[in-house]
Amino acid sequence: MKILVTGAGGFLGRYVVRCLLARGHSVRALIRPASSAPNWGSRVDTRYGDLRSELDLPSLFDGIDGVMHLASATSGNEDTQFASSVVATERLLDAMTRSSVKRLIHISSLVVYDWSKAAGYMDENTPLLADPSGMGAYTIAKVWQERLVQDVAKKAALELTIARPGFIWGRNHVNIAAMGRRLGRSFLMFGPLTRLPLTHVYNCADCLVAMLENRNSIGRIYNIVDSDDVRVWRYVREYARRTHQSGALIPLPYRAGYWTARLASRISRTLFGAKGKLPSILTPTRFESQFKPLRYRTELLSETLGWTPPKPLDQCLNDSYSMEREDEDVAQPVSLT
Amino acid sequence: MSRSKGVIIGCGAIAREHLTAIDSIDNATIVGVCDLSPTKAQATAERFGVPTWSTDFKRLIAGHTPDLVHITTPPSAHVSIAEYCLAEGMNVLCEKPIVTDYRDFEKLRLLAKSRKCYLVENQNLRYHSSVQRIRHLISDGHLGDVVDVQIQLFLNLYGLGNPFSDDNTPHFSRALKGGPIGDFLPHIAYLSQMFAGHITELHTLWSTRRSGSTLPADEFRALMRGTAATASVEFSGNIQPNGFWLRVMGTRMSVEADLFNPPRLSIRKLRPGEQALMTVFDGVAEARDIFRGSIAGLGRKLGGTSSYDGLKESLQHVYDCLRGAKDQPITLEEIDRTTKLVDRFTEVGLST
Numbered sequence: 246m247k248i249l250v251t252g253a254g255g256f257l258g259r260y261v262v263r264c265l266l267a268r269g270h271s272v273r274a275l276i277r278p279a280s281s282a283p284n285w286g287s288r289v290d291t292r293y294g295d296l297r298s299e300l301d302l303p304s305l306f307d308g309i310d311g312v313m314h315l316a317s318a319t320s321g322n323e324d325t326q327f328a329s330s331v332v333a334t335e336r337l338l339d340a341m342t343r344s345s346v347k348r349l350i351h352i353s354s355l356v357v358y359d360w361s362k363a364a365g366y367m368d369e370n371t372p373l374l375a376d377p378s379g380m381g382a383y384t385i386a387k388v389w390q391e392r393l394v395q396d397v398a399k400k401a402a403l404e405l406t407i408a409r410p411g412f413i414w415g416r417n418h419v420n421i422a423a424m425g426r427r428l429g430r431s432f433l434m435f436g437p438l439t440r441l442p443l444t445h446v447y448n449c450a451d452c453l454v455a456m457l458e459n460r461n462s463i464g465r466i467y468n469i470v471d472s473d474d475v476r477v478w479r480y481v482r483e484y485a486r487r488t489h490q491s492g493a494l495i496p497l498p499y500r501a502g503y504w505t506a507r508l509a510s511r512i513s514r515t516l517f518g519a520k521g522k523l524p525s526i527l528t529p530t531r532f533e534s535q536f537k538p539l540r541y542r543t544e545l546l547s548e549t550l551g552w553t554p555p556k557p558l559d560q561c562l563n564d565s566y567s568m569e570r571e572d573e574d575v576a577q578p579v580s581l582t
Numbered sequence: 583m584s585r586s587k588g589v590i591i592g593c594g595a596i597a598r599e600h601l602t603a604i605d606s607i608d609n610a611t612i613v614g615v616c617d618l619s620p621t622k623a624q625a626t627a628e629r630f631g632v633p634t635w636s637t638d639f640k641r642l643i644a645g646h647t648p649d650l651v652h653i654t655t656p657p658s659a660h661v662s663i664a665e666y667c668l669a670e671g672m673n674v675l676c677e678k679p680i681v682t683d684y685r686d687f688e689k690l691r692l693l694a695k696s697r698k699c700y701l702v703e704n705q706n707l708r709y710h711s712s713v714q715r716i717r718h719l720i721s722d723g724h725l726g727d728v729v730d731v732q733i734q735l736f737l738n739l740y741g742l743g744n745p746f747s748d749d750n751t752p753h754f755s756r757a758l759k760g761g762p763i764g765d766f767l768p769h770i771a772y773l774s775q776m777f778a779g780h781i782t783e784l785h786t787l788w789s790t791r792r793s794g795s796t797l798p799a800d801e802f803r804a805l806m807r808g809t810a811a812t813a814s815v816e817f818s819g820n821i822q823p824n825g826f827w828l829r830v831m832g833t834r835m836s837v838e839a840d841l842f843n844p845p846r847l848s849i850r851k852l853r854p855g856e857q858a859l860m861t862v863f864d865g866v867a868e869a870r871d872i873f874r875g876s877i878a879g880l881g882r883k884l885g886g887t888s889s890y891d892g893l894k895e896s897l898q899h900v901y902d903c904l905r906g907a908k909d910q911p912i913t914l915e916e917i918d919r920t921t922k923l924v925d926r927f928t929e930v931g932l933s934t
Contacts, residue, residue: 277750278749278750279748279749279750280750295750295751297750297751298750298751298752318743320742320743321743321744321745322595322743322745323595324594324595324745325743325745325748327622327625328751331619331621331622331625332619332621332622335619335620335621376628376629378629385625389621389625392621393621513884516884516885517884517885517886520885520886520887521884521885521886522883522884522885522886523884
């Protein structure tokens with residue numbers, strides 16, 4: 246297949262391109278003008294452009310069999326993220342629905358769920374956030390982006406699969422929000438025994454390509470989590486050990502943090518009404534979305550796609566913290582299980 | 583009494599500030615929002631409980647016949663939208679800079695006059711709480727005669743995720759003379775004129791400090807002689823941390839306002855007595871001002887008060903004048919002077 250990959254120059258995008266190439270597909274990679282393209286070789290048709298601005302979008306779809314839509318912003322203010330994720334998707338889908346391409350894998354996120362309504366575990370049936378306006382810029386953008394994709398896919402009868410990865414981690418991306426907060430040289434962990442919804446970037450890319458290749462995934466939504474065996478304590482300890490951090494690791498009970506946030510929220514409402522603003526760590530819904538102790542069900546991936554993460558945790562850890570340069574610029578065969 | 587009706591065209595960050603401000607104004611309500619992006623318009627309407635949204639501003643206006651049209655699009659779209667609205671007999675409140683070229687303002691001004699409509703540029707810092715305090719200190723005679731005005735604006739133009747320096751999709755301010763700095767020139771112009779009077783002499787210096795920068799400039803200095811006082815401006819896209827300072831120096835008192843962190847304002851005034859002792863009193867008084875202002879500023883942030891200080895008061899004033907069938911609160915002549923000065927700022931020393 247020939248696959249259009251948006252956001253191909255990003256952290257996940259580079260792994261997805263490599264994985265597609267390793268499985269024999271060819272790729273049209275859309276890279277933002279200010280980014281540099283890796284040396285992918287002749288099977289990648291690299292196009293430079295930004296989905297937010299003028300770009301010959303219709304020609305992107307010529308000869309394409311499917312789209313892997315990864316383009317999204319992870320930093321910047323609310324406007325920047327909304328434009329990069331939502332407005333960009335609007336323009337992409339507008340062009341896609343005018344083309345003959347129907348297959349779309351959309352990369353969403355676990356942040357679209359209403360974490361306060363997840364009781365005990367999270368899976369694809371967990372209720373979604375109805376009103377994201379009180380959340381951070383990333384969450385607002387991802388919620389609206391997914392709503393848009395679902396809406397357009399329904400109207401245009403696209404063959405849509407939505408992937409909602411957990412925390413995507415890997416080399417140079419080992420800091421995740423669920424680790425807690427730094428306090429000087431120390432690390433505060435809210436709920437050290439909380440299970441983390443991690444997916445290593447290598448595994449996540451492999452999973453996305455598996456979705457693309459398996460038509461069972463059409464019309465489905467998948468959470469991508471390698472496993473929920475890793476707890477905050479272990480992840481932070483590995484991080485501290487492997488990056489030679491000498492500060493103290495301070496575990497705090499999740500409930501202590503949560504009730505502090507609830508108390509702060511109550512005081513804010515009493516003093517300032519609905520307009521009151523608090524830092525994310527003192528906003529109960531945002532605290533929950535980062536630290537709530539849950540289990541993560543992954544049965545749907547194994548039952549419908551037969552997918553299990555190809556790279557075990559220890560290998561992911563070694564790869565992520567290795568000082569050796571991983572040659573991401575060359576399409577390497579990916580060992581498949 | 584029914585509320586005045588407004589519509590907002592352009593659903594970016596400043597539109598959210600307008601919506602938040604209007605929410606706390608009793609006599610006005612926003613009945614529709616518009617953006618070229620349907621999802622953005624819908625998300626904005628849903629978030630602020632606005633009953634209608636559209637991607638076509640002409641249709642939105644025709645459907646609501648609003649009392650006031652708020653134009654909050656990027657500046658390059660201001661003129662065509664304002665022109666259409668004024669021609670339709672609508673009152674217009676436009677975000678700064680109202681035009682990107684002074685000649686366009688002349689055209690809009692004539693149209694507004696002939697159609698007897700408001701054409702107001704949002705100059706919210708005129709209503710900023712600290713600016714108002716300084717004005718009162720002057721009008722009450724505490725400050726004495728204004729001798730000099732200093733405006734310092736430090737804003738990181740190059741940080742991670744900073745839209746000003748995003749080379750992937752150029753920020754709207756790239757279309758302005760002076761680039762991102764141009765977006766702030768109206769504030770600088772009308773603040774200078776408020777305290778220094780009509781500017782009769784102007785010297786400017788534009789430069790780009792950051793090597794490899796694609797911005798037209800990241801540093802700007804201006805030195806002005808006004809009919810009432812001198813004024814100087816220092817805009818830096820490199821100095822950190824960010825800050826926006828207004829200092830007004832008079833014959834009896836100097837006042838320094840931190841415009842990014844209202845109500846922080848410190849006053850230094852002449853004190854009779856032993857100079858060494860008075861220095862201590864001055865220090866204590868300044869520390870007290872800063873401490874009080876910082877605590878009050880924290881309270882404002884926690885209380886969700888808009889970072890666009892003065893916007894609510896500015897909008898309230900416009901709607902009050904509309905309801906009272908009064909002249910527009912910021913006159914066309916004042917906006918004309920601001921726009922002319924902005925043009926003069928960029929006339930010399932700016933590479934194009």
